[in-house]
Amino acid sequence: MSMFDLAAVPPVTIAPGSLANVSRRFVLKGIVASGALVVGTGLAPHRALAGWATGADKMPGGTVYDPHVFVAIDPSGEVTILAARSEMGTGVRTSLPMVVADEMEADWSRVHVVQAPGDDKKYGNQNTDGSRSTRHFVQPMRQCGAAMRMMLERAAAVRWGIDPAQVRAENHVVVSLVSGERIGYGELAAAASALPTPPVGELKLKDPKDFRYIGTGTIPIVDLHDITTGHAGYGIDAKIPGMKFAVVARPPVVGGKLVSYDASEALKVPGVERVVEVQGWPWPHKFYPMGGVAVVARNTGSAIKGREKLRIQWEDGSNAGYDSAAYRKQLEATARQPGLVVREDGDAEAALKSAARVISAEYYIPHLAHASMEPPSATVHVAGGKCVAYAATQDAGGCRDDLAAMLKLPAADVTVYTPLLGGAFGRKSAYDFVLEAALVSQAVGAPIKLTWTREDDIRHDFYHVVSVERIDAGVDSGGKVLAWRHRSVAPTIFASFVKGADHESPVELGMGFIDNPFHIANLRCENGKAEAHTRLGWFRSVSNIPHAFAVQSMVGEIAAALGRDPKDMLLELIGPDRIVDPRQSAGVKDYWNYGDPPETYPIDTARLKRVAERAAQAAGWGKTLPKGEGLGIAAHRSFLSYVATVVHAKVDEHGRLSVPAVYTSIDCGFHINPERIRSQLEGAAVMGLALTKHSRITFKRGRVEQDNFDGFVVTRIDEAPLNVHVDIVPADWTVPAAGVGEPGMPPFAPALCNAIFTATGKRIRSLPIGDQLAI
Amino acid sequence: MITLQLNGEQHTYDGDPSVPLLWVLRDEFGLTGTKFGCGEGLCGACTVHLAGAAVRSCQIAAGDAAGKPIVTIEGLDPHGDHIVQRAWRETNAPQCGYCHAGQIMQAAALLAAHPKPTEAEVFATMAGNICRCGCYQRIAEAIHLAATGA
Secondary structure: OOOOOHHHOOOOOOOOOEEOOEEHHHHHHHHHHHOOOOOOOOOOOOEOOOOOOOOHHHOOOOOEOOHHHHEEEOOOOOEEEEEOOOOOOOOHHHHHHHHHHHHOOOOHHHEEEEEOOOOHHHHOOOOOOOOOHHHHHHHHHHHHHHHHHHHHHHHHHHHHOOOHHHEEEEOOEEEEOOOOOEEEHHHHHHHHHOOOOOOHHHOOOOOHHHOOOOOOOOOOOOOHHHHHHOOOOEHHHOOOOOOEEEEEEOOOOOOOEEEEEEOOOHHHOOOEEEEEEEEEOOOOOOOOOEEEEEEEEOOHHHHHHHHHOOEEEEEOHHHOOOOHHHHHHHHHHHHOOOOEEEEEEOOHHHHHHHOOEEEEEEEEEOEEOOOOOOOOEEEEEEEOOEEEEEEOOOOHHHHHHHHHHHHOOOHHHEEEEOOEOOOOOOHHHOOHHHHHHHHHHHHHOOOEEEEOOHHHHHHOOOEEOOEEEEEEEEEOOOOOEEEEEEEEEOOOHHHHOOOOOOOOOHHHHOOOOOOOOOOOOEEEEEEOOOOOOOOEOOOOOOOHHHHHHHHHHHHHHHHHHHOOOHHHHHHHHHOOOOEEOHHHOEOOOOOOOOOOOOOOOOEEHHHHHHHHHHHHHHHOOOOOOOOOEEEEEEEEEEOOEEEEEEEEEEEOOOOOEEEEEEEEEEEOOOOOOHHHHHHHHHHHHHHHHHHHHOOOEOEEOOEEOOOOOOOOOOOOOOOOOOOEEEEEOOOOOOOOOOOOOOOOOOOHHHHHHHHHHHHHOOOOOEOOOOOOOOO | OEEEEEOOEEEEEOOOOOOEHHHHHHHHOOOOOOOOOOOOOOOOOOEEEEOOEEEEOOOOEHHHHOOOEEEOHHHOOOOOOOHHHHHHHHOOOOOOOOOHHHHHHHHHHHHHHOOOOOHHHHHHHHOOOOOOOOOHHHHHHHHHHHHHOO
């Protein structure tokens, strides 16, 4: 069937061949288009067993390690490995296939990576969020490679009539230890593919010292060449023959709806072909469309021009009064009152009353937009009882399920391909734009490429939560911190799913709030009520941003009040080496450890302290800097990794801020690709600077006040930190792999604001900095 | 009907000539290497070369580009081996890579005009191109590499 152009799938240029008497073309089509098993047939995928326990198998689809699902070898020896997690810039599309290749002793130069379509049951969970890809899939992917290697060895042993113990796979060939004969993987492909997948208990993983690719940092991302030539296929680049182009006008206020519209002028715009209503769902609508009016045209430019001519009457609904200035005052008032106690060690109230000195501060962070450079876009064809979607989504499996539910189709008749994501940062975990495109395709009876303009993206995001954090710290006469009361007040992301949710969920409380690692006898966390009035979502590192900003800024404030060195203060508060278990504290309910077992991933203060010390050492902590310059430090555990950041800030005589250098140390356990870890942390410094210095989303009359990169300001090269030094704490296979994509974010803002304080004596408690440093 | 000179070939477009060149490149001719980022000339993702100069294709009506040579990322070098493209790969510059076609087109135009740009020239020129992933450290390194011929 050639109805759909597979050009949107990253090109694979392999000489034609055959696999188990099936043509190469068919095999690729099998992987990409129809989802057929690619090596052998009829084998149920085996569930992967873990060397260290993770929460992976609690996710929809769990994990799968079966090489019959993930690996194809053609008779010429070319190997194709499926990537099942979305690529949004972390490098996971390279890293996980590289793990398979390393374990199966494949020559990386003969490996091709193809993206799997959405199917959690078949490939394991595909929700690429929560910095989970490596920690949940490095083990199944090692097992997958090891199983493939064992199948190749067994096939060779059969051919030579010797015991499998007498053969060894080595860089794309199997060698007989008896005769020294060698057989290439291509020659063995058909026989190997006919073998059943060995159970996990029979697998022998490589000795890590024999890794060829894992941990070396020498493998460029598989899409590097195509990215530099314009041939990399992103979601927005998908092509289906005969497709039309659409944009949608949406209600300006969340929870609002369409009353009426007049399309007569829009339909006169050259190139505009159709105007159709898009169904909306009542708020909170989860990932379902908010509704509106779609303009369909011969190209996106004409559709945008047509949309400008629509005359629409909206009903604003219950969020029409949402006003950011007023809402901030509400949050502040709530933070000055007792809230729901969500952790209580000792008696912080009594200790604050008896303290020789109480240091108090309130911190504010506004809503933020993700603003990935590729705005939401999907190309979808609904026809003949089937749906095919090309969608830049972080959750192809979930997207497929919701498309099926919305269109009332069996999941088997819905296919979701995941081209590259042009950035995502959590926005594309929500796939409302894919569902919109499906509705429009259904309405007009043609394939539709639906694009969100930048204005659509900024005005209708699933925003990062706005928050007020208040901390009161009590110090005794000897300068020891004996009381800590932290109140967090922020609407919850779950209000986008559950009507009326008005307190932080365990997921949000677990992000740097009730998991506070400090060694303070009287520690109390309270969460105040806050109603949501817009769509909220996961923004890279989520609630860790406000929680870490408050906690790590407060460390700096206490140090300043006591005349202590901020790094020494931080280390003292982290305290002796120990495991902190919030489940032992009163008030903690349903402690959430990023979905993974605390036994595998405890809160280990020695590791937190170590990254702080390493970052400080790299920065030359204590060195003398010119007037107007200073270092600031922050250390935070998130997504089961430990990150400390030292920022070197400079504020000139006009109050202009620059960041001459950043020193970051990360302990993320076992790691696959240190080169991509560095790039993630370099990027976190840039995004961290944006939210600290410039970025904010504000509401007035329920409407977002910003709409493009002039109002929603992000970091550009002329002010970006260009000297980001990344230190990766060495870790072997005994240290479970942890997150990388997000953990670089939380320490940046407090480290920068602590540095600004050292440089200027000015304490920043409200983000963004904007003109607060202006002189 | 207008005729566009795209990467050395003539292509005709019979639609509204006031539509931005960007959408004609992407949606009418399938040249999707040129990216949409903002539609307002604020981010540089859609940068192409028009008569040798780097321009934002979202800010140029297709009709105004008619008859002038247009080079997109696909046409920058027949083998993708322009010195800027090579430097980009050498430094592993991209993360998601989405904005990088625009970055590369802007950098190539900069180096064509100023083979040895100062840091200030690099900043002034490249500040029009946003990278939300934050690859600036490597972009700066790649441009330096390309300019020094290393």
